Structures are given as C-alpha cells and as structure tokens.
Amino acid sequence: MHKLQIVKLFFLVFIIPFIFISIVYASNQIVELNYEYDNNEGTIIVNVHYDVDNGNRELYGLGIRIHYDSSFIEYDHSNFYQPQKLISSQNSDDDTNNYDNDEKTNSYILMAWGSLQSNFPGTSVTLPLKLAELHFKIVNIHELTKINVVQTSGHDHYGFISKSIEIDLNFNCNLTSKLITDSSLLGYTATVGGATVTVLPFGITSVTNIYGEFFFDNIPYGNCILEIESSYFETITKNININEGINSLVPIQIYKPKCKSMYTQNEIDQIINQVKNEKESIIFEKEETIRQLSNSMASMYTQGYLDDAIIEAEKRGELKYDINQDGKVGLEEVIRYLETLSGVRVESLIIFPDNSD
Numbered sequence: 001m002h003k004l005q006i007v008k009l010f011f012l013v014f015i016i017p018f019i020f021i022s023i024v025y026a027s028n029q030i031v032e033l034n035y036e037y038d039n040n041e042g043t044i045i046v047n048v049h050y051d052v053d054n055g056n057r058e059l060y061g062l063g064i065r066i067h068y069d070s071s072f073i074e075y076d077h078s079n080f081y082q083p084q085k086l087i088s089s090q091n092s093d094d095d096t097n098n099y100d101n102d103e104k105t106n107s108y109i110l111m112a113w114g115s116l117q118s119n120f121p122g123t124s125v126t127l128p129l130k131l132a133e134l135h136f137k138i139v140n141i142h143e144l145t146k147i148n149v150v151q152t153s154g155h156d157h158y159g160f161i162s163k164s165i166e167i168d169l170n171f172n173c174n175l176t177s178k179l180i181t182d183s184s185l186l187g188y189t190a191t192v193g194g195a196t197v198t199v200l201p202f203g204i205t206s207v208t209n210i211y212g213e214f215f216f217d218n219i220p221y222g223n224c225i226l227e228i229e230s231s232y233f234e235t236i237t238k239n240i241n242i243n244e245g246i247n248s249l250v251p252i253q254i255y256k257p258k259c260k261s262m263y264t265q266n267e268i269d270q271i272i273n274q275v276k277n278e279k280e281s282i283i284f285e286k287e288e289t290i291r292q293l294s295n296s297m298a299s300m301y302t303q304g305y306l307d308d309a310i311i312e313a314e315k316r317g318e319l320k321y322d323i324n325q326d327g328k329v330g331l332e333e334v335i336r337y338l339e340t341l342s343g344v345r346v347e348s349l350i351i352f353p354d355n356s357d
Helices: 003-024 265-298 303-316 331-342
Strands: 028-038 043-052 061-068 073-080 086-089 107-114 129-138 144-153 159-162 165-168 173-181 196-200 204-207 213-217 222-229 236-242 245-248 252-254
Touching: 028 061, 028 144, 028 165, 043 061, 043 165, 073 086, 073 107, 107 129, 107 144, 144 159, 173 236, 204 213, 222 252, 236 252
Parallel strands: 028 159, 173 245, 173 252
Antiparallel strands: 028 043, 043 129, 061 107, 061 144, 073 129, 086 107, 144 165, 173 213, 196 204, 196 222, 222 236
16 A cells, blocks of 8 residues: 555544544533622522533533532532423532542532433523522631532533632631620629520530620621520520621620529419418517527516616616517516626627616
C-alpha cells in the first residue's frame, strides 16, 4: 500500500474519531453553589445553580450529591425549582464510603432530575437555572465548613464541572445582659443565678452567674429568641435582634414563680388553711405554757411576800407597766417584777426599766 494511502487510513481511523469525541466531550453540565444567611430562620441557605456551557436545554438529566460536615451544619429541608423533572431526592445520609474523597465531610444529600424525552431542564427555561436551595441549621460556630458537589449521573458524552464552597461560621456578634426578678415579687429586685439562657433556633446556651449575668460570644446576627429557664420561675421567651458587634440588653425581668403553676387554687387554699390552723395551734400551746408557768411561779411566793412586792413596786412606780395589755396590773406583772429583782428574768429589765436612779 502506498505511504500516502496509509497516512489517510490512519487519519480516518484514529485522528478523526478522536477529534469528534473531543468535540462531543467539550460540552459540560455545570453546577455552582453559593450560600446566604437567613436572619428570620437562623439557617444557612445553600443555592444550587445549573448551567450548560453550550446552552443545550434538551438533555436527559442530572444526578448529584451535596456533601457536607454534619458536625457544623445540620440538614433541615430543601426547596426544589424543577419539581416536575425531579425523579429522586433523599434526606441526609452518612457518607461512610467517602464518595467525595474528602475527609472533611461526613454526610450527603442525593438528588436527581430527568426527562425520558430529553427535555431537561426544558426549552422554556433560561440558563443558568436555580435547581434547589438547601436549608441547614447551624450546629457549631467559630469554624469554616466545606460543601462539595459530586455527579452521580448525567447526559451522555457531557462532562461535569463543579466547585466546592466554604461557609464561614464566624460571626462578629456578642450578647450580654442580666436576669432579675420583678420588684412586685419581693418588694425589690433580686438577681437570678443558675438560670439557663438559650439562643433559639441555634441552641447556644449560657448560665447566669451569681450576679444574674449571662454572656454569648460570636453568635449569628439577625432575629432570634432568648429562652430563659430557671428552677424557681416559669420559662419565658424574649424576641431580640442581634447586630454585628456588642449587643447589651437591658436587664430582663422574670415575674412568674413556678409554684403558681404547680398547684391549683383549691390546693393553695388548703395549704393556707393548714398553715393558719398550725399557727393558731402554736399560739394556743404558747399561751397555755405561759399560763402554766405563771401558776407555778405564783406558788413560789407567799401571800405576804407578794403584798410587800406590790407595795414596793408602787413606791418605785414600776407597776404602771401593763405587760400583758389587759388594762390592769395583775399577778403576771408582779411575777415579772419579782423575777427582775431576783435576776431570774434579765430581759425583764428592758420591759421594766429602773427609773429610780
């Protein structure tokens, strides 16, 4: 065979197919990610965008896995923007096989779109197209966390291009305040220590110190809820807005003791009556003891001694003190006076001051 023919044959068999294959595989399906912070939900939203570098909108479909680290962000839910062509979506799963060859991720979300008529994403849509948004709750802060995209299926003879992103979970926001009781409870304000303060929906907690103070460092900005739990007061919540920098709140007042919700009104009435009855019983026992003691003390002195004591007390002007406030000077006043003179009742010196000196 002539050398020129051999060269032509080689070109037809090897070079042209290679060029053709190169042209076919020069087209790629592209997935790009970006993220934003949702102030209202307190979540990270990862947006999944789709494109094709040759603009072809009539393909068979695309399947991908989104890989992330669940120790920093926790998958919550997804919103899809091509639901009619969504053929598979899976909640978060553990990446035990390390499909993305990245030790910094441990979980993934699987999703796929398809069209048997080769109409993905469709001639009526404009590229690039937003396919989905993934909502993640923040589990850990102070770190960067990575998200990767891996293709699981695609259109024949099309390549795949994607780029990982890193989510910055460092927030320049601090929060400080203190917890006090409402003045209507005790007649004055008091600090509440040992209470647990939680920032929702992030689940970040702090415990108040003995001065009722609590601190949060590097928390996400935006709208959030403070949940305050204490052993002695009912749980309360407070809506707040966190701005960048230092956020100092006015003292938070709590005013509902837990006991008010631990008992019914009937049970409270029963407790009050029980305390009242016990108090009356104690008073009766005390008065009975005083009566018995007075009687026993009276038997210690002769009538003549008592008469002399009364005369002496009248001279000294001390029987004018009516210690039992019964409107007259009687046996109890005399006994108290005798105890004072004999040193038996020292405190009686306060009740019966000596004015003769």
